[in-house]
Amino acid sequence: MAKIIEESKSKGKRLVYVPEELVDEALNIARGRGETISKFVEEAVQLAIQACGTGLSLEKAAEVLKVLQAHRVLGGAFIPQGALEFMIESVYKSSREELLKRWHEDGRLYGRYLRERFVDPVEAIKCFLEVTRWDLNEVYALKEGEDIKLGCVSTTLSLEATELLCSFLEGILRGLGCTIKSLECLKGMIIVSFKL
Amino acid sequence: MKTFKPYMTILRIVGGGLLVRTVKGKEVKRKTFVARADLIDQLGKVAETKGYSLYALVNEIFELVLKAEELGLDLRRIFEERGVLEKAKSAGFILGLESLWYSMTDLVYEKAKNRVLKEWAEAGLWLAKRYATSCSTDPIEDLKRDLRAFIWNASQFIIEVEGEGISVRILSPRFSEGYSFLLAALLEGLLNGLGFEVVEREVFRGNIRLEGIRNRR
Numbered sequence: 001m002a003k004i005i006e007e008s009k010s011k012g013k014r015l016v017y018v019p020e021e022l023v024d025e026a027l028n029i030a031r032g033r034g035e036t037i038s039k040f041v042e043e044a045v046q047l048a049i050q051a052c053g054t055g056l057s058l059e060k061a062a063e064v065l066k067v068l069q070a071h072r073v074l075g076g077a078f079i080p081q082g083a084l085e086f087m088i089e090s091v092y093k094s095s096r097e098e099l100l101k102r103w104h105e106d107g108r109l110y111g112r113y114l115r116e117r118f119v120d121p122v123e124a125i126k127c128f129l130e131v132t133r134w135d136l137n138e139v140y141a142l143k144e145g146e147d148i149k150l151g152c153v154s155t156t157l158s159l160e161a162t163e164l165l166c167s168f169l170e171g172i173l174r175g176l177g178c179t180i181k182s183l184e185c186l187k188g189m190i191i192v193s194f195k196l
Numbered sequence: 197m198k199t200f201k202p203y204m205t206i207l208r209i210v211g212g213g214l215l216v217r218t219v220k221g222k223e224v225k226r227k228t229f230v231a232r233a234d235l236i237d238q239l240g241k242v243a244e245t246k247g248y249s250l251y252a253l254v255n256e257i258f259e260l261v262l263k264a265e266e267l268g269l270d271l272r273r274i275f276e277e278r279g280v281l282e283k284a285k286s287a288g289f290i291l292g293l294e295s296l297w298y299s300m301t302d303l304v305y306e307k308a309k310n311r312v313l314k315e316w317a318e319a320g321l322w323l324a325k326r327y328a329t330s331c332s333t334d335p336i337e338d339l340k341r342d343l344r345a346f347i348w349n350a351s352q353f354i355i356e357v358e359g360e361g362i363s364v365r366i367l368s369p370r371f372s373e374g375y376s377f378l379l380a381a382l383l384e385g386l387l388n389g390l391g392f393e394v395v396e397r398e399v400f401r402g403n404i405r406l407e408g409i410r411n412r413r
Binding site: 021088 | 225226227228229230231232233234235236237239250251254255257258259260261262265271272273274275277278281284285288289290291292293294295296297299300301303304307308311312315316318319322323346347348349370378382
C-alpha cells in the first residue's frame with residue numbers, strides 16, 4: 001500500500017479512502033455514463049469544491065434549476081434593474097391599469113405552468129421570488145391551518161413596483177387555482193393569504 | 197460540524213486497496229481511489245475551513261453526487277445556472293418574463309422615448325465601467341461571456357473585436373421594437389464605456405448591429 005501511495009504522489013495523484021458501498025455505487029454510475037471511475041471522481045470533487053462556496057442544499061438547487069427552466073420555457077429575460085425602475089416610474093401614472101392587467105396576466109400564465117410542473121407550488125413561488133427578485137429582502141410562506149400566508153419584504157421597492165409585483169403574484173395564485181382570502185400591499189411589502 | 201468520529205477504530209488493510217474499519221462493532225468496508233493531487237489539496241483546505249476531516253468531506257461529496265444522480269440532477273448545470281444568476285445580480289440585471297419586459301419597453305418607448313433611451317444607455321455605461329474597473333485581465337472577454345449568458349433570449353449573439361474595431365450583432369425574432377432599440381442603446385452605452393465610438397448602427401425590430409472603433413481621445 002505504501003508503495004502505491006508513493007507512486008501515485010509522483011504522478012501528482014493522491015489516494016483517498018471512502019466506504020466501499022459508495023465507491024461501488026459511483027462505479028455503477030460511471031459505467032452507466034460510459035466514463036472511467038477516475039473521471040467521475042475528478043468531476044465530483046471539482047463540483048464539490050464549487051458547491052462548498054454556494055451553501056445550497058441539493059433540494060434547493062433542484063428547485064432553482066426548475067425555476068430557471070420555467071423561465072426558459074415561458075421566455076425569460078434579464079433587464080437592467082435601474083432601467084426597469086425608471087420605466088415603471090415613467091409610465092405608471094398614465095398607464096397604471098394597463099400595466100397592472102399585463103403583470104396579472106403574465107403571472108397567471110406563470111402560475112398555470114407552476115401548477116403543472118411543481119409538486120409543491122407554494123415552495124415553487126417562494127423559490128421563484130428568492131431566485132429572481134433579488135430586490136426582495138425577505139420572502140416567507142407560513143401555513144396557518146388550511147391557509148397559507150405568503151409575504152415579501154423589500155426596503156428598496158417603490159410603491160409602484162410593489163403594486164406591479166403584487167398584481168403578478170395575484171396572477172400566479174389565480175393561475176395555480178388558489179382562493180385568495182386577503183391581500184395587503186404597502187410600499188415594499190406584500191402579504192397575501194390564500195387557500196390552495 | 198462534521199468531524200472524524202473518535203470511536204472509529206484503526207484501519208486494517210484487507211488487500212487490493214480494500215480497507216475495513218470498525219464503527220462501534222460494525223464493520224465499514226473502505227476502498228481507495230486515486231485522484232489528482234491539486235484537487236485533493238484544495239479539498240483538504242475546504243475541509244480545514246469547514247472543520248471537517250478530509251475523510252468526512254470526501255464521503256459527503258460521494259453522497260452528494262450519488263443523491264444528485266438519484267434525483268436526475270446535472271450538478272454541473274446547476275452550478276452554471278447559479279453562476280449566471282449570481283453574475284446577473286452583481287451586474288444589476290433582474291430576471292423576469294420576457295413578454296412582460298417587451299410590453300413594458302414598448303409602452304415606455306412610445307411614451308418617453310428619449311428619456312428611456314438615455315436611461316438604458318447609462319445602464320450600459322455603468323455596466324462597462326464596472327467590468328473595466330474590475331480586477332479582470334480581459335474585461336471585454338468577461339463582458340462578452342456574461343452578456344451572452346444574460347441575453348439568453350437572443351437567437352444570435354456575436355461580439356467581435358478585431359484590431360481597433362468592435363462589432364456587435366444580435367438577432368431575435370422575439371424581440372419587440374421597443375426592446376430592440378433599448379437594448380441597442382444599452383449596448384452602445386456599453387461600447388462607449390469600454391472606449392469605443394459607435395460609427396455605424398442598424399437597428400430594427402429583432403435586429404441590432406453596431407460597429408465601433410476604439411476612441412483614441
